[in-house]
Amino acid sequence: MIWSPSSGSIELLTAGGWGSAMLVGLARSLTIALGAFALGLVIGIAGALGKLSGGAVARQALDLYTTVVRSVPELVLILIVYFAGADLINGILTALGQAKIDFNGAIAGIVVLGVVQGAYSTEVIRGAILSVPLGQIEAAQAFGMSSWLTLRRITLPAMLPFALPGLSNLWLIAMKDTALLAVLGFGELTQVTRQAAGTTKAYFTFFFAAGCMYLLATMVSNLLSRRLEAWATKGVAHV
Amino acid sequence: MEMLHADGIRKTFGNLEVLRGVSLTANKGDVISLIGGSGSGKSTFLRCLNCLEHPTGGEIRVDGDAIAFRPDGHGNMEPASKTQMRRIRARLAMVFQSFNLWSHMTLLENVIEAPVHVLGVDRKQAVDEGLRLLQRVGLYDKRNTYPAFLSGGQQQRGAIARALAVQPLAMLFDEPTSALDPELVGEVLKVIRELAEEGRTMILVTHEMSFARDVSNQVLFLHGGLVEDAGPPAEVFGNPKSERLARFLGSFH
Numbered sequence: 001m002i003w004s005p006s007s008g009s010i011e012l013l014t015a016g017g018w019g020s021a022m023l024v025g026l027a028r029s030l031t032i033a034l035g036a037f038a039l040g041l042v043i044g045i046a047g048a049l050g051k052l053s054g055g056a057v058a059r060q061a062l063d064l065y066t067t068v069v070r071s072v073p074e075l076v077l078i079l080i081v082y083f084a085g086a087d088l089i090n091g092i093l094t095a096l097g098q099a100k101i102d103f104n105g106a107i108a109g110i111v112v113l114g115v116v117q118g119a120y121s122t123e124v125i126r127g128a129i130l131s132v133p134l135g136q137i138e139a140a141q142a143f144g145m146s147s148w149l150t151l152r153r154i155t156l157p158a159m160l161p162f163a164l165p166g167l168s169n170l171w172l173i174a175m176k177d178t179a180l181l182a183v184l185g186f187g188e189l190t191q192v193t194r195q196a197a198g199t200t201k202a203y204f205t206f207f208f209a210a211g212c213m214y215l216l217a218t219m220v221s222n223l224l225s226r227r228l229e230a231w232a233t234k235g236v237a238h239v
Numbered sequence: 240m241e242m243l244h245a246d247g248i249r250k251t252f253g254n255l256e257v258l259r260g261v262s263l264t265a266n267k268g269d270v271i272s273l274i275g276g277s278g279s280g281k282s283t284f285l286r287c288l289n290c291l292e293h294p295t296g297g298e299i300r301v302d303g304d305a306i307a308f309r310p311d312g313h314g315n316m317e318p319a320s321k322t323q324m325r326r327i328r329a330r331l332a333m334v335f336q337s338f339n340l341w342s343h344m345t346l347l348e349n350v351i352e353a354p355v356h357v358l359g360v361d362r363k364q365a366v367d368e369g370l371r372l373l374q375r376v377g378l379y380d381k382r383n384t385y386p387a388f389l390s391g392g393q394q395q396r397g398a399i400a401r402a403l404a405v406q407p408l409a410m411l412f413d414e415p416t417s418a419l420d421p422e423l424v425g426e427v428l429k430v431i432r433e434l435a436e437e438g439r440t441m442i443l444v445t446h447e448m449s450f451a452r453d454v455s456n457q458v459l460f461l462h463g464g465l466v467e468d469a470g471p472p473a474e475v476f477g478n479p480k481s482e483r484l485a486r487f488l489g490s491f492h
């Protein structure tokens with residue numbers, strides 16, 4: 001079907017509930033992206049600290065993790081983590097005599113994407129921590145701060161201006177990567193769009209609408225991340 | 240009253256023996272200047288006092304509290320109790336050559352950070368005290384400014400206010416004016432001089448010989464990892480016992 005900017009396409013979106021289904025899909029995409037980004041941040045902070053001050057074994061394991069994630073295509077990784085992870089967990093559950101669990105939930109999507117995000121976050125945060133002048137961390141120690149307090153009060157907030165550009169980028173990638181989950185059927189935006197388009201045969205209308213939704217989400221994100229950056233860099237002299 | 244006592248501090252980096260047994264006792268109100276050539280171990284000694292550097296050997300006592308050490312697995316000693324170390328560090332304020340103010344905090348936030356988060360002082364009380372200290376070092380107007388927007392002299396005075404905020408038993412200065420433009424040195428020395436005059440206990444690593452002569456009551460000349468000459472400034476500067484010290488002092492004229 002050839003798309004024309006007629007009232008027909010609007011009708012297609014409003015009638016038959018496809019439009020609202022897509023909004024639900026969008027919400028699901030954003031939830032998964034947000035969760036994956038947050039999980040990635042946690043993994044990233046831990047990974048960066050492990051790489052910077054962990055033992056030899058931890059450092060090698062983390063190097064392997066970031067190298068693998070960065071070299072294998074995301075889609076392949078997602079399939080590996082999803083199926084291997086599900087097999088592993090269900091294998092353990094079966095061994096323990098427990099019932100298998102269904103992984104078709106947002107949680108699975110979050111974990112799968114979060115593991116991928118974590119590798120990139122690790123590198124972004126590691127670089128940012130290295131940009132914090134060592135003297136500031138020494139000053140924290142010299143004033144009697146514990147390692148945890150130093151991390152929370154000094155290292156993490158001081159590295160934020162250096163990490164934010166990379167992290168904003170990762171957030172955009174997280175949002176777009178949720179589309180890859182369509183192959184697994186998480187009910188996110190791209191999968192819903194494919195269903196809608198397949199059923200109505202109005203491919204262009206629905207994929208165009210989906211594209212607009214992703215674009216809108218990105219634009220809002222950019223607005224927010226610019227604000228966040230302005231706030232985080234208030235201590236940075238712009239000369 | 241003894242505030243800080245270090246006995247036979249040794250420190251090696253790999254094969255490099257930087258300190259070979261340096262001792263020092265600071266009683267309340269003492270201002271002790273450490274002088275010596277570049278690489279003589281002045282900074283290393285100062286950093287051993289609050290264990291930023293793990294000493295290889297020796298004893299350290301702060302206000303009667305002897306730091307308990309254990310081997311750190313790299314041939315040096317580390318504090319056996321982190322709690323004790325933190326307690327001691329919190330009261331041995333350090334002022335660095337490169338200021339090291341925390342860049343994501345305003346001046347006032349820098350000053351109240353350790354009191355609030357390390358010593359557990361009530362925030363409002365810490366703010367009142369912090370403002371008073373900033374007033375004292377002439378930076379009240381800059382209280383809400385971030386360090387990057389301050390001159391070196393202002394940053395260092397801010398760092399001194401941050402050090403004063405923990406009500407230190409002793410203050411450790413590592414060349415506090417070496418990173419400053421010449422025209423900014425005076426404002427920082429003025430603050431340090433006032434602290435000396437009000438009876439603060441201070442250990443001061445410095446290349447400002449005339450200042451050391453003016454403010455200190457004890458001068459230690461480090462060379463080759465040992466205290467080569469020590470005594471009241473009039474003696475050390477006026478009548479150096481060691482040939483090397485005489486030559487070292489001569490290089491400043």
Ligand SMILES: Nc1ncnc2c1ncn2[C@@H]1O[C@H](COP(=O)(O)OP(=O)(O)OP(=O)(O)O)[C@@H](O)[C@H]1O
Nearest residue numbers: 252255257275276277278279280281282283284414
């Ligand atoms: N972390 C370190 N690892 C290896 N060697 C070090 C380390 N820190 C200091 N040294 C060495 O120890 C010696 C003493 O250094 P230190 O910084 O204590 O000298 P200093 O007296 O403070 O000199 P300056 O007047 O230049 O500041 C130098 O030879 C230095 O290279």
Ligand SMILES: [Mg+2]
Nearest residue numbers: 281282283414
């Ligand atoms: Mg030095």
